[in-house]
Amino acid sequence: MNEGLRSELSKQGVFTTTLQELYNWGRSNSVWPLNFGLACCAIEMIAASMARFDISRFGSEVFRPSPRQADLMIVAGTVTKKMAPLVVRLYNQMPAPKYVIAMGACAISGGPFKQGYNVLKGIDRYLPVDVHIPGCPPRPEALLHALITLQEKMRGEPLAGPAPARHADPSAPGEYPVPAYGPYDLTPAKNDELWRPAPLPRGE
């Protein structure tokens, strides 16, 4: 059914949908985040869940304390190298479909600690991040915007076909290797299959 016929039918009062749309509509409006915070961004995440900003308007108020019941990991705060393996393990324990929002300068790039020795230069070295939020810390509105962006992404995800959603793709990994504590750094220092350094702007 093409879009023209569909809009014509809806004008006549006939509602049509597909299983994929219905399924994506349902799950995108009940994204259950994992209830954990790493640093000060978590305070903004808490503020977003409180009455003034009220993340429950978008169906995401059910913060789950267990990764087994969560759909969304909000990496809210500085990921130290000591914490990174535990964050990856939590992600691995979440059931698919699962999504990651990297919230704040530290979680997306290391932030002010980027040149230090003990902070990960972004959680996207180990996890597939769906939405990045800049800011230090981002306002609750920014988190809500990220959630809406994620919902739009989820609604557009095909469940079958040549490029399906990650959870519907049997070849996509559901778990990612947990880095080990090395004598000087995490080993490996990044997941090469997931993350490569950005090319230089002048094409060096």
Added chain:
Amino acid sequence: MDSPEQIKARVEAALPGVQLELRLNPAVPAESSLVVGPAYAVAVARFLRDDPALRLDYCSNVTGVDWLDATVKEKVKTRRRVAGEEQEVEETIERKRPGYLEVVYHLYSVALRHGPVVLRQRTRNRFESVQVASLTPVWRSCEFQEREVFDLFGVVFHGHPDLRRILMWDQFQDFPMRKDYVEPDDYEYEPTPHDKILDKARRHYPTGGAA
């Protein structure tokens, strides 16, 4: 509160034979400190805590300092014959000072509302003789902070009840706050590097990563 000189005199009267040195701070805050040898550290700490005039019952801060090997220049006045006449001449003497690690304790009295008294301990060198006495048995608040100094500077606290790393992971092998610490070589491109970061950028992107 007593002046540091008076405190030193009182400690020496109470504990005969104690190794205690007064380090005057010539800077404006003039926070002088007492340097105590490891053999007497716990006894001195107990005295400072229990003495009725001091009652330093609260150790607010424990921190480490890394002193590298250094050449110290000192000006010494000597009398010498210059051109047949005896004169007072200023000479500059250079001497090598071997490096050491230092632990600094800031002590306050909550009961008498005074402080801080600064107590310092030094290790013999920076490599194998890095033991000092733990003051956790005297002030319980030292426990985590001494663990932190152990973690980041590698000072071994003798008598500490639970000396483990606290910030870095247990398998970590270096001491990041030492001045000769070499951090992992994991520079990543950034648009506006400066200072030390610029050196790193030039090393990793020799043809324009700094741009």
